[in-house]
Amino acid sequence: xxxxxxxxxxxxxxxxxxxxxxxxxxxxxxxxxxxxxxxxxxxxxxxxxxxxxxxxxxxxxxxxxxxxxxxxxxxxxxxxxxxxxxxxxxxxxxxxxxxxxxxxxxxxxxxxxxxxxxxxxxxxxxxxxxxxxxxxxxxxxxxxxxxxxxxxxxxxxxxxxxxxxxxxxxxxxxxxxxxxxxxxxxxxxxxxxxxx
Amino acid sequence: xxxxxxxxxxxxxxxxxxxxxxxxxxxxxxxxxxxxxxxxxxxxxxxxxxxxxxxxxxxxxxxxxxxxxxxxxxxxxxxxxxxxxxxxxxxxxxxxxxxxxxxxxxxxxxxxxxxxxxxxxxxxxxxxxxxxxxxxxxxxxxxxxxxxxxxxxxxxxxxxxxxxxxxxxxxxxxxxxxxxxxxxxxxxxxxxxxxxxxxxxxxxxxxxxxx
Numbered sequence: 045x046x047x048x049x050x051x052x053x054x055x056x057x058x059x060x061x062x063x064x065x066x067x068x069x070x071x072x073x074x075x076x077x078x079x080x081x082x083x084x085x086x087x088x089x090x091x092x093x094x095x096x097x098x099x100x101x102x103x104x105x106x107x108x109x110x111x112x113x114x115x116x117x118x119x120x121x122x123x124x125x126x127x128x129x130x131x132x133x134x135x136x137x138x139x140x141x142x143x144x145x146x147x148x149x150x151x152x153x154x155x156x157x158x159x160x161x162x163x164x165x166x167x168x169x170x171x172x173x174x175x176x177x178x179x180x181x182x183x184x185x186x187x188x189x190x191x192x193x194x195x196x197x198x199x200x201x202x203x204x205x206x207x208x209x210x211x212x213x214x215x216x217x218x219x220x221x222x223x224x225x226x227x228x229x230x231x232x233x234x235x236x237x238x239x240x
Numbered sequence: 241x242x243x244x245x246x247x248x249x250x251x252x253x254x255x256x257x258x259x260x261x262x263x264x265x266x267x268x269x270x271x272x273x274x275x276x277x278x279x280x281x282x283x284x285x286x287x288x289x290x291x292x293x294x295x296x297x298x299x300x301x302x303x304x305x306x307x308x309x310x311x312x313x314x315x316x317x318x319x320x321x322x323x324x325x326x327x328x329x330x331x332x333x334x335x336x337x338x339x340x341x342x343x344x345x346x347x348x349x350x351x352x353x354x355x356x357x358x359x360x361x362x363x364x365x366x367x368x369x370x371x372x373x374x375x376x377x378x379x380x381x382x383x384x385x386x387x388x389x390x391x392x393x394x395x396x397x398x399x400x401x402x403x404x405x406x407x408x409x410x411x412x413x414x415x416x417x418x419x420x421x422x423x424x425x426x427x428x429x430x431x432x433x434x435x436x437x438x439x440x441x442x443x444x445x446x447x448x449x450x451x
Contacts, residue, residue, distance in 0.1 A: 159315075
């Protein structure tokens with residue numbers, strides 16, 4: 045029972061209170077680049093959720109069962125990025141084989157997930173927050189993906205409307221997106237302190 | 241004549257990183273560290289110097305091995321090279337500036353996935369010789385660091401009334417003073433909005449000088 049409570053709280057905290065995009069500034073590049081249309085944003089979010097769950101779980105296992113046992117923490121970053129690149133490669137091959145249409149629509153964005161800072165960032169935070177059990181690591185990784193999907197979808201929705209707005213010429217494009225993100229992060233600050 | 245051509249190319253490559261192709265303001269690369277570490281000038285400067293170190297080393301390494309790279313394993317080789325140099329920078333900071341290392345936390349290892357460095361490896365170092373790659377890395381690194389410092393100075397000044405932890409504006413308190421710190425500036429909100437306005441300002445300047 046207590047485990048369940050910890051897991052649910054951890055999940056909610058990483059989705060809403062410690063949202064990676066709004067409070068930790070991770071994954072801003074795809075957030076600014078892709079989020080022009082809701083369906084694309086949702087697809088991207090799903091791909092990231094899958095990769096981040098896989099990568100978070102694998103890096104936790106490697107960190108706890110291999111690197112710490114052998115005292116090889118120095119190799120941590122190199123191993124982490126190798127695992128992430130491998131996971132992305134796997135997803136890419138799978139999608140290309142079984143969902144060719146989806147693969148076409150993703151284009152360049154799929155391989156670019158490797159360099160999405162949200163993924164490496166989450167793996168590092170799992171290490172930093174000292175996550176003790178495997179199940180916690182899995183739930184937190186999945187939650188991070190859900191949080192990212194939520195953020196990128198909200199932003200895509202706002203930007204669809206923003207295309208019709210009369211924005212000063214020099215603020216069009218990235219600047220107004222950043223300012224909007226600032227206001228959104230202000231709104232998300234309202235959740236701070238809800239869960240410790 | 242050839243030597244002169246080399247000199248102009250060198251200086252052009254160097255200046256490009258500072259303004260025309262400034263990584264943050266023009267190419268919109270490396271946003272995560274730009275937003276995350278600029279609550280004060282000190283961490284921003286530390287971050288900028290670490291990025292210069294990693295960028296220079298990785299550009300040189302990639303330029304040296306550019307003939308050996310296989311196209312489909314390119315990105316993987318870049319990230320592994322960068323990860324090695326980031327580990328060196330991270331261990332150095334932990335050993336000599338433990339306080340800074342604590343404050344920057346995961347953002348130092350996150351230099352690995354900083355798009356500025358991968359972009360330079362891909363577009364410059366894997367196509368050019370050692371000298372141009374080196375100059376490009378220094379120019380880009382300096383452009384990145386300067387932008388970070390400007391952003392951090394604005395946020396620190398408005399957020400706490402200090403720059404580089406030295407008081408500039410008289411903060412309201414028992415001793416008098418009139419400046420009430422805008423706490424929002426050192427929170428994520430301040431980061432997003434300041435960078436947005438800064439980008440807008442740069443667009444405005446470009447428009448004026450062109451037209």
